[in-house]
Amino acid sequence: MHAVQSAWSIKELQRACVRRLPRPVLDFFEGGAEDEETLCANRRAFEQVRLVPRAFVDVSNIRIGANLIGAAATMPVAIAPMGAIAYGWPDGDIALAKAAAAAGVPYTLSTMASVSIERMAREVGGRLWFQAHLLQPRERTLQLVERARRAGYEALMITADLPRGGKRERDLHNALTIPFRMRVRHLPQFAARPGWCLQMLRHGTPRLPEALQASAVSQAGSSIGAGFDPSFDWDALRTLREAWPGKLIVKGILCGEDAQTAIGIGVDAIVVSNHGGRQLDGCIATMDALPEIAQVASGRVTVFLDGGVRRGRDVLKALCRGADAVLLGRDVLYGVCASGQAGAAKSLQIIRDELVGAMQLSGKSDISALCMFPRDPSLLWRDASASDF
Numbered sequence: 001m002h003a004v005q006s007a008w009s010i011k012e013l014q015r016a017c018v019r020r021l022p023r024p025v026l027d028f029f030e031g032g033a034e035d036e037e038t039l040c041a042n043r044r045a046f047e048q049v050r051l052v053p054r055a056f057v058d059v060s061n062i063r064i065g066a067n068l069i070g071a072a073a074t075m076p077v078a079i080a081p082m083g084a085i086a087y088g089w090p091d092g093d094i095a096l097a098k099a100a101a102a103a104g105v106p107y108t109l110s111t112m113a114s115v116s117i118e119r120m121a122r123e124v125g126g127r128l129w130f131q132a133h134l135l136q137p138r139e140r141t142l143q144l145v146e147r148a149r150r151a152g153y154e155a156l157m158i159t160a161d162l163p164r165g166g167k168r169e170r171d172l173h174n175a176l177t178i179p180f181r182m183r184v185r186h187l188p189q190f191a192a193r194p195g196w197c198l199q200m201l202r203h204g205t206p207r208l209p210e211a212l213q214a215s216a217v218s219q220a221g222s223s224i225g226a227g228f229d230p231s232f233d234w235d236a237l238r239t240l241r242e243a244w245p246g247k248l249i250v251k252g253i254l255c256g257e258d259a260q261t262a263i264g265i266g267v268d269a270i271v272v273s274n275h276g277g278r279q280l281d282g283c284i285a286t287m288d289a290l291p292e293i294a295q296v297a298s299g300r301v302t303v304f305l306d307g308g309v310r311r312g313r314d315v316l317k318a319l320c321r322g323a324d325a326v327l328l329g330r331d332v333l334y335g336v337c338a339s340g341q342a343g344a345a346k347s348l349q350i351i352r353d354e355l356v357g358a359m360q361l362s363g364k365s366d367i368s369a370l371c372m373f374p375r376d377p378s379l380l381w382r383d384a385s386a387s388d389f
């Protein structure tokens with residue numbers, strides 16, 4: 001707990017998780033698909049972008065508030081949907097959502113969460129979005145969407161990059177299943193983390209994710225997806241758009257042409273995402289895909305980016321490159337797994353403080369001025385020898 005409260009960076013929260021979580025759980029959270037090329041590429045793409053600070057700008061008053069799909073957020077950030085968080089911290093979904101509400105940023109409940117759509121809406125205030133996986137038969141997705149509508153969720157987020165599960169080899173080696181089934185080979189790894197074991201014993205095994213309840217099938221953590229609908233296409237999205245009266249967000253878009261089609265269908269927002277490197281390995285890093293999509297969106301819909309954001313300065317870089325906001329994934333996951341709601345709050349505070357600091361140091365005082373379309377190209381350094389972006 002002390003290590004969490006005294007943490008200065010997301011990296012320190014990550015280290016606290018490494019010390020607390022059994023290897024198979026940590027691997028499920030941290031891992032990517034196959035060789036983890038895309039997982040690494042997401043970070044590398046951030047490292048390759050350089051800010052160009054401006055001198056003698058009055059930065060005594062920094063404004064980071066943002067309008068995200070029609071309502072205010074205290075910063076240009078929302079929480080990404082993440083399944084199975086409760087294996088990191090009991091009721092971790094609720095803890096994270098409460099931290100998000102307290103920080104004034106939207107929270108997205110995953111279909112794979114261990115908390116029901118209704119309980120989340122009952123127990124947590126703030127802005128709630130619901131992420132729907134595309135399940136078979138299609139009626140199952142529509143039932144979840146209808147429950148989210150009745151429970152008053154503000155936005156529906158459709159994940160586009162999961163017609164099947166990615167090949168996550170860490171999970172395959174660990175024989176990880178959701179819900180978790182203990183095997184003899186797990187015993188030494190779990191015995192090495194007695195604190196986590198005691199906490200789980202006290203609170204009981206997390207509830208089955210929404211998506212798996214009907215099938216009651218135990219799925220390999222690496223290949224969750226046997227129940228997914230690979231036939232879902234743009235026409236199906238059109239039908240869903242007609243059925244859902246609230247804001248619609250499509251997550252997992254990586255090229256301009258798909259962004260154009262989604263906008264044509266009437267989505268309110270796009271998330272430039274590769275699922276944190278957990279689906280198609282070898283696919284484009286999100287920061288590399290962003291400029292083309294921002295160009296296509298031209299300010300007509302909100303453009304989010306996720307994947308590899310680990311610092312407040314990364315938020316600033318994403319905004320300078322064309323995003324309107326980012327989704328935070330593993331950043332807040334590390335916080336919540338290290339210390340529940342307090343840890344998630346710490347993650348959000350670190351990102352906020354670093355964002356304010358990066359803005360002051362780079363001579364930018366107002367997020368909304370920064371996010372005008374088209375972006376001011378002088379915000380970022382362009383290496384003449386590198387390919388154009």
Ligand SMILES: Cc1cc2nc3c(=O)[nH]c(=O)nc-3n(C[C@H](O)[C@H](O)[C@H](O)COP(=O)(O)O)c2cc1C
Pocket residue numbers: 028029030042080081082083084110111112113131159251273274275276277278306307308309327328329330331333
């Ligand atoms: C443990 C874990 C579970 C996830 N579960 C979901 C999910 O249920 N639905 C979804 O659309 N994305 C899911 N994602 C992807 C995140 O929403 C997000 O795209 C990704 O974490 C961003 O990358 P980052 O963690 O490197 O920031 C998950 C990611 C992680 C790490």
